[in-house]
Amino acid sequence: MEKIFSRPKSLKKAVFHYCPGCGHSIIHRLCCEVIDELGIQDRTIGVPPPGCSVFAYYYFDVDMVESAHGRGAAVATGIKRALPESIVFTYQGDGDLSAIGTTETIHTANRGENITAIFINNAVYGMTGGQMAPTTMLGMKTTTSPFGREGKYEGYPIKMSEILGQVQGTCYIERVAVNSPANIRKAKKAIKKAFQCQLDGLGYSLVEILSPCPTNWKMSAIQSVKWVDEVMSKEFPLGVIKDTTGKKDVN
Amino acid sequence: MPPVTYRLHAKKTMSAPDALLALLSALKWRLRFTVAKVLMTGNAAIGEAAIRAGCQCYFGYPITPQNELTEYMASNLSRRPGCTFIQAESEIAAINMVYGASVTGVRAMTSSSSPGISLKQEGISYMAACQLPGLIVNMSRGGPGLGSIAAAQSDYHQSTRGGGHGDYRTIVFGPSSVQELADLTHRAFELSDKYSIPAMILGDGMLGQMMEPVEFKHEAPAQLPVRANGLRGAKGRPSRFVRTFTSNPAELEELNWSLFRRYQLLQKNEVSCENYLTDDAQLIVTAFGIAARIAKGAINEARAAGLKVGLFRPITLFPFPQQQLKELAKNTKYFLDFEMNMGQMIDDVKLSLEGAGEVAFYGRPGGVIPTSTEFLRVITRLYYQKGLS
Numbered sequence A: 001m002e003k004i005f006s007r008p009k010s011l012k013k014a015v016f017h018y019c020p021g022c023g024h025s026i027i028h029r030l031c032c033e034v035i036d037e038l039g040i041q042d043r044t045i046g047v048p049p050p051g052c053s054v055f056a057y058y059y060f061d062v063d064m065v066e067s068a069h070g071r072g073a074a075v076a077t078g079i080k081r082a083l084p085e086s087i088v089f090t091y092q093g094d095g096d097l098s099a100i101g102t103t104e105t106i107h108t109a110n111r112g113e114n115i116t117a118i119f120i121n122n123a124v125y126g127m128t129g130g131q132m133a134p135t136t137m138l139g140m141k142t143t144t145s146p147f148g149r150e151g152k153y154e155g156y157p158i159k160m161s162e163i164l165g166q167v168q169g170t171c172y173i174e175r176v177a178v179n180s181p182a183n184i185r186k187a188k189k190a191i192k193k194a195f196q197c198q199l200d201g202l203g204y205s206l207v208e209i210l211s212p213c214p215t216n217w218k219m220s221a222i223q224s225v226k227w228v229d230e231v232m233s234k235e236f237p238l239g240v241i242k243d244t245t246g247k248k249d250v251n
Numbered sequence B: 001m002p003p004v005t006y007r008l009h010a011k012k013t014m015s016a017p018d019a020l021l022a023l024l025s026a027l028k029w030r031l032r033f034t035v036a037k038v039l040m041t042g043n044a045a046i047g048e049a050a051i052r053a054g055c056q057c058y059f060g061y062p063i064t065p066q067n068e069l070t071e072y073m074a075s076n077l078s079r080r081p082g083c084t085f086i087q088a089e090s091e092i093a094a095i096n097m098v099y100g101a102s103v104t105g106v107r108a109m110t111s112s113s114s115p116g117i118s119l120k121q122e123g124i125s126y127m128a129a130c131q132l133p134g135l136i137v138n139m140s141r142g143g144p145g146l147g148s149i150a151a152a153q154s155d156y157h158q159s160t161r162g163g164g165h166g167d168y169r170t171i172v173f174g175p176s177s178v179q180e181l182a183d184l185t186h187r188a189f190e191l192s193d194k195y196s197i198p199a200m201i202l203g204d205g206m207l208g209q210m211m212e213p214v215e216f217k218h219e220a221p222a223q224l225p226v227r228a229n230g231l232r233g234a235k236g237r238p239s240r241f242v243r244t245f246t247s248n249p250a251e252l253e254e255l256n257w258s259l260f261r262r263y264q265l266l267q268k269n270e271v272s273c274e275n276y277l278t279d280d281a282q283l284i285v286t287a288f289g290i291a292a293r294i295a296k297g298a299i300n301e302a303r304a305a306g307l308k309v310g311l312f313r314p315i316t317l318f319p320f321p322q323q324q325l326k327e328l329a330k331n332t333k334y335f336l337d338f339e340m341n342m343g344q345m346i347d348d349v350k351l352s353l354e355g356a357g358e359v360a361f362y363g364r365p366g367g368v369i370p371t372s373t374e375f376l377r378v379i380t381r382l383y384y385q386k387g388l389s
């Protein structure tokens, strides 16, 4: 019998520690499939963050170096500059990339560092127990916005991808989601395209991924995938935000 | 400790114009120093010494009084073949770039002055945790806060006690001349690689900005050094990761022990100091860096007046040359610690002496530069107060 589905080579044989229904595990798999398909496993260096994905190096079968919270873009810059022939990606949460690491992210993008960022937007700080993130929806209750996020008091959901779209050094930015088979397929295409941009030396590429966090959203897995469609993607519309490649996709 | 070996860079293929440019820049660089000694600022001397030590990457952010170093690297490192210079968006970014570069096994450095060094502490702690070598230069200035841009030694505690969070130290050097800045830059890279511990040069605004003749004792390596344990992609070997976070405290305890054992080895094998006129001294001044230069002037005058005064100058500030100082207490009872702060190294002086001598203190904080005449008065007063002859 022909085997038509198996674990990607770049994904270690390990049991994910993520909660049931969490988007991180899907995204890990997608990244690994792309790394396999592009044949870059032996020259890829990943930079995971503090956050729920801090143990990403237990799953990705590529060289990895943990960064300090928010500093992934700077660490990736150092790696890529020291070793230009490597393929470098950061894996960053929304707290990591759009709060504490905003500066590093914008300036790395502005220098057009030839790296790829996988940006997981789950609208909360997952690892530390569901506190408000800069991406938290208005009205959403978290442990640090217990009355529901109010723009005038707690600020507004920040659109890092749109901001980065304005930055000259970026070549490709797309927002996708991993809440349905169709969206997962689109997410994979986007990730592949982002890595391809790096292989082509085009500059900073980023894929923002709306990713369910049932645990901190206090929803079932099913409710949370629906919520991504019904609420989250209204605030964070899916689609290409910037594309200077001139190519539609790389498949 | 993992053994550190080097493997040489695979030669990258270059286009003909690039190769010509590379050749020209290499020639230009060689021609620059045909004489043994050149007159340079301390900041520039560090830059030149770092390039000659095979430093491949420099990342920095402007702050006085170390800008000449950043500028030197912009002019002399940034377009060197295989090398990188980035003016980062902050000191936090700069140290994290050093971290990223170092993880690939290359020699990397950053420099700053006191307020910027505070921002780097997070990154230094992570480098210590990941056992990553690298050089951090602090041309320190008066503090606290934004402070003053004048030379001060107020960061001694921060530098020698780790500085960031967690139980770690860095290897710290306290040079006192432009020549020593150059020599110690080389040594800092070597020791940092050998022990897999970040190294720091603690200078000050005066050392950084003054010009002195300097001789460079090393030629830049023909090929940039790369540590064999660098992360450079899992080609022909299983993938590896470098991390600091663990859910197992016992593992972290083992790391702390491993670091601690290396600090002990450093203490045993690598400390250095200068003893100046200490053999017959009745009173020994302890001072480091630029303060030691000022102290020497005062001591020379005191000697001319017949006072038997000497100087103990630690060159490694961490580890501190404890035994070497304790040794001096066999013949001398009185010590006078002199610093450009309110008394920080004096803790190490007292810890080293273990009560074997009496320690007085004189210091000027905030960036005020004491003169040797002023310090001579302090020496003279103490000398006669203690009834020395």
Ligand SMILES: Cc1ncc(C[n+]2csc(CCOP(=O)(O)OP(=O)(O)O)c2C)c(N)n1
Pocket (backbone or CB within 6 Å): A050, A051, A052, A053, A069, A092, A093, A094, A095, A096, A097, A120, A122, A124, A125, A126, A127, A128, A133
């Ligand atoms: C300097 C610093 N501040 C705070 C923390 C604590 N911390 C760890 S992960 C995290 C945020 C995680 O949120 P996010 O980046 O959105 O990732 P997620 O867990 O949601 O995937 C925080 C605040 C830290 N590790 N370092």
Ligand code: SF4
Pocket (backbone or CB within 6 Å): A017, A018, A019, A021, A022, A023, A024, A052, A122, A126, A127, A212, A213, A214, A215, A216
């Ligand atoms: S807390 Fe949320 S983000 Fe973290 S593992 Fe669980 S579901 Fe995923």
Ligand SMILES: [Mg+2]
Pocket (backbone or CB within 6 Å): A093, A094, A095, A120, A121, A122, A123, A124, A125, A126, A133
């Ligand atoms: Mg998050």
